[in-house]
Amino acid sequence: xxxxxxxxxxxxxxxxxxxxxxxxxxxxxxxxxxxxxxxxxxxxxxxxxxxxxxxxxxxxxxxxxxxxxxxxxxxxxxxxxxxxxxxxxxxxxxxxxxxxxxxxxxxxxxxxxxxxxxxxxxxxxxxxxxxxxxxxxxxxxxxxxxxxxxxxxxxxxxxxxxxxxxxxxxxxxxxxxxxxxxxxxxxxx
Amino acid sequence: xxxxxxxxxxxxxxxxxxxxxxxxxxxxxxxxxxxxxxxxxxxxxxxxxxxxxxxxxxxxxxxxxxxxxxxxxxxxxxxxxxxxxxxxxxxxxxxxxxxxxxxxxxxxxxxxxxxxxxxxxxxxxxxxxxxxxxxxxxxxxxxxxxxxxxxxxxxxxxxxxxxxxxxxxxxxxxxxxxxxxxxxxxxx
Numbered sequence: 200x201x202x203x204x205x206x207x208x209x210x211x212x213x214x215x216x217x218x219x220x221x222x223x224x225x226x227x228x229x230x231x232x233x234x235x236x237x238x239x240x241x242x243x244x245x246x247x248x249x250x251x252x253x254x255x256x257x258x259x260x261x262x263x264x265x266x267x268x269x270x271x272x273x274x275x276x277x278x279x280x281x282x283x284x285x286x287x288x289x290x291x292x293x294x295x296x297x298x299x300x301x302x303x304x305x306x307x308x309x310x311x312x313x314x315x316x317x318x319x320x321x322x323x324x325x326x327x328x329x330x331x332x333x334x335x336x337x338x339x340x341x342x343x344x345x346x347x348x349x350x351x352x353x354x355x356x357x358x359x360x361x362x363x364x365x366x367x368x369x370x371x372x373x374x375x376x377x378x379x380x381x382x383x384x385x386x387x388x
Numbered sequence: 389x390x391x392x393x394x395x396x397x398x399x400x401x402x403x404x405x406x407x408x409x410x411x412x413x414x415x416x417x418x419x420x421x422x423x424x425x426x427x428x429x430x431x432x433x434x435x436x437x438x439x440x441x442x443x444x445x446x447x448x449x450x451x452x453x454x455x456x457x458x459x460x461x462x463x464x465x466x467x468x469x470x471x472x473x474x475x476x477x478x479x480x481x482x483x484x485x486x487x488x489x490x491x492x493x494x495x496x497x498x499x500x501x502x503x504x505x506x507x508x509x510x511x512x513x514x515x516x517x518x519x520x521x522x523x524x525x526x527x528x529x530x531x532x533x534x535x536x537x538x539x540x541x542x543x544x545x546x547x548x549x550x551x552x553x554x555x556x557x558x559x560x561x562x563x564x565x566x567x568x569x570x571x572x573x574x575x576x
């Protein structure tokens with residue numbers, strides 16, 4: 200595992216900033232005010248996966264050889280071969296507390312979403328105001344449980360005029376992937 | 389050591405120069421008898437020197453004591469020879485925060501511009517909608533007016549000539565009246 204280069208860090212932060220607001224900087228803030236306080240860092244594994252991990256843990260992990268170390272901390276996503284960053288569902292606990300725009304879906308829309316379909320207007324309980332088109336959003340159930348994330352298909356104003364079957368949000372990741380993509384999600388090969 | 393070496397070699401190469409220095413000395417000390425002899429010898433030497441290419445020593449820039457500003461590679465650029473470039477990692481807190489704030493500012497701007505654009509488009513759409521509604525309203529009122537005028541004309545009285553005309557026209561249009569001539573088909 201190695202730290203990210205400047206280019207990689209920029210790509211990663213750009214992706215994270217799609218979903219989160221200004222509180223994103225709390226992700227890398229030190230845990231307390233002491234001079235040598237522990238903080239979270241990002242580490243890149245051999246499979247191009249990025250992990251969000253405590254610095255102290257990352258330092259300890261250097262004692263394990265590269266090919267033997269399979270996973271460490273929380274997997275945020277992976278870099279594609281073209282240099283873009285693709286977020287995994289495992290990043291949801293990291294981005295959900297800092298989400299900028301949110302969509303809450305009704306109980307009748309939860310299962311369709313968890314099975315991998317996009318969010319339609321009829322299933323939306325409420326959504327954040329002033330959300331532009333093609334903006335990253337975190338999808339919640341009406342009980343405020345984060346279910347996944349996606350990208351808005353229409354802006355909030357346009358979505359109001361949409362018919363009930365019209366797509367409001369394109370799904371990117373949902374919690375159902377923990378079961379559906381169990382083999383691929385944590386694969387190390 | 390290096391400067392002394394260079395001096396000796398330089399002297400070797402610049403043989404004729406040395407002789408030039410000696411030349412006036414000899415001319416001063418003795419008569420012009422020795423002069424021409426020396427000259428011939430020198431010429432031969434020169435010829436030999438010209439024929440045989442001297443081995444030139446190559447110097448490194450450190451050996452030559454060149455002032456640093458006068459070097460081929462600028463002073464600021466240090467290129468370690470035979471070393472891999474490698475990746476520059478960003479792991480310190482300050483650098484990460486800087487990158488994050490830069491990215492966030494950029495994103496903020498993008499979202500803001502998107503929102504303003506969306507609002508403008510919405511305004512335009514609203515204006516168009518209102519305009520269309522207004523036109524529709526105008527058309528409707530116009531139609532109503534025509535209808536009203538027609539109704540008034542009809543109410544004026546059935547004896548009027550104009551009314552008859554209107555009746556005739558309307559009957560022709562709606563097939564309400566009786567046809568004047570009935571078409572018949574005869575079978576022989």
